[in-house]
Amino acid sequence: MPxxxxxxxxxxxxxxxxxxxxLLIALGLSIIFSLGGIVNLAHGAFYAIxxxxxxxxxxSLGYGLAFVVSPVVVAVLGxxxxxxxxxxxxxxxxxxxxxxxxxxxxxxEQALRMIFGASPLSFSIPEFAHGQVIVGxxxxxxxxxxxxxxxxxxxxxxxxxxxxxxxxxxxxxxxNDPDMVRAMGISLNPVMTAVCGLGIGLxxxxxxxxxxxxxxxxxxxxxxxxxAFVVVVIGGLGSFWGVVVAAMLVGIIxxxxxxxYPPASEAxxxxxxxxxxxxxxxxxLGEKFERLE
Numbered sequence: 001m002p003x004x005x006x007x008x009x010x011x012x013x014x015x016x017x018x019x020x021x022x023l024l025i026a027l028g029l030s031i032i033f034s035l036g037g038i039v040n041l042a043h044g045a046f047y048a049i050x051x052x053x054x055x056x057x058x059x060s061l062g063y064g065l066a067f068v069v070s071p072v073v074v075a076v077l078g079x080x081x082x083x084x085x086x087x088x089x090x091x092x093x094x095x096x097x098x099x100x101x102x103x104x105x106x107x108x109e110q111a112l113r114m115i116f117g118a119s120p121l122s123f124s125i126p127e128f129a130h131g132q133v134i135v136g137x138x139x140x141x142x143x144x145x146x147x148x149x150x151x152x153x154x155x156x157x158x159x160x161x162x163x164x165x166x167x168x169x170x171x172x173x174x175x176n177d178p179d180m181v182r183a184m185g186i187s188l189n190p191v192m193t194a195v196c197g198l199g200i201g202l203x204x205x206x207x208x209x210x211x212x213x214x215x216x217x218x219x220x221x222x223x224x225x226x227x228a229f230v231v232v233v234i235g236g237l238g239s240f241w242g243v244v245v246a247a248m249l250v251g252i253i254x255x256x257x258x259x260x261y262p263p264a265s266e267a268x269x270x271x272x273x274x275x276x277x278x279x280x281x282x283x284x285l286g287e288k289f290e291r292l293e
Contacts, residue, residue, distance in 0.1 A: 006137050011255040017144055019251020020151035024206040025224060026231040026243050027158060028199025034175045034238040035188070035195050037094060038086055041101040043228065044221025045108035046200045050074045050207030051216045052116060055123045063126045067208060074204025075197040082196035087189065105221065112218040120217040147209045154205055158198065159240060171195060175238065230269045234276045236286025245284055 029043050050070050057066035081104070089097035129143035162168035173181045174188045181188060206224075214220065227250070235246030250269055258265040276284060 003137075007259060008256070009138060010140065011259040012252055013140055013144075013255075015252040015255025016248060017148050017151075017251070018254060019247040019249075020148060020155065021206050021210055022224070022227055022231045022250060023155060023244060023247035024151060024202045024209075025228040026235070026247055027155070027240070028202045029228055030232050030235070030237060030239070030243050031162075031171070031195055032199045033232075035171060036086060036090055036192050038089060038097045039094070039101065040199075041098060041225070042081075042105040042108060043101075043200065043203050044223075044225030045105040046074050046078060046221070047203040047207040047224060048112060048216075048218065048221035049077065049108065050204030051123075051211040051220060052112060052121075052207075053204070054208045054211050055121055055216055056116075058123075070208045071201050071205040074207075075201025078200025078204075079193050079197040081200075082193050086196060087192070090192075109218050109221065116218070118218060120215045123211045123216055125212045143212065150205075150209065154202060155244065158202065161198070162240065167191070167194070227269060230273050232283075234273050234283055236283025239283065239285040242283055242285030 025043060025047060029040060032038055032040050032043075053070035053073055054063075054066050057070060061069060085100065085104070086097070089100060125141075125143045129146055131142045132139045133142055133145060162171060170181065170186060170188075170191055174191060178188060207220075210224075231246045231250055232243060234250065235242030235244070250272065253268050253272060254265055257268040280286070
């Protein structure tokens with residue numbers, strides 16, 4: 001197999017992996033906004049909390065248990081924030097929730113900086129995940145393959161929860177017609193708490209997965225949040241599969257661009273978003289939705 005083709009395949013694989021990381025964060029952003037009407041600018045900060053938790057819990061709990069506990073703790077934090085803060089903004093001007101979540105992201109970032117220091121922390125890949133899978137001339141790290149399976153499983157589980165359970169039916173009904181749901185005697189408050197726990201927990205999981213690859217530092221949430229918003233805009237607010245397609249597309253395009261013309265790697269995301277918005281303002285698979293009022 002030609003060397004250049006091998007490199008291109010590796011970049012496509014890296015792009016798919018990056019796309020799934022974006023997807024874990026973007027899905028949470030999308031479902032929280034679809035049901036609650038809140039654009040959560042603090043989403044990236046919860047991603048950073050997940051990364052810090054896996055670093056510090058691994059020493060006492062071991063990597064395996066810390067891997068499970070960290071996103072669960074982030075999900076619980078998300079439910080607490082929803083219960084005591086987000087709930088105040090469902091009927092308010094959307095600008096207020098934007099300002100609040102922006103302030104919350106800054107508070108979390110500074111808290112991480114005060115508690116753990118401003119310097120980046122290194123976190124090694126666990127020993128059992130060292131090594132590479134080699135197929136002919138193609139090779140790929142075992143850790144990245146394993147994390148890809150975890151990300152796929154998390155996305156598939158989220159889809160099943162939202163499309164094959166009674167909880168998912170209530171969420172969809174709440175997005176499409178919240179007044180009808182309330183008329184049936186179903187309160188959307190606990191549903192919204194669960195949705196925030198799910199969405200923010202996925203962001204925490206993404207932080208856990210990326211910690212050994214990107215390193216851990218207080219502002220890491222700001223860096224990935226922008227890309228996640230690009231994915232949501234391209235895919236279309238309120239569309240599960242739109243976000244999935246957009247994340248894969250963004251990841252692959254960024255991977256290929258970084259190989260053929262590295263200086264345009266970052267810009268390729270925004271150029272793609274601009275093109276999609278010009279051709280289809282609602283995004284690839286955007287759906288109409290109503291805010292929770």
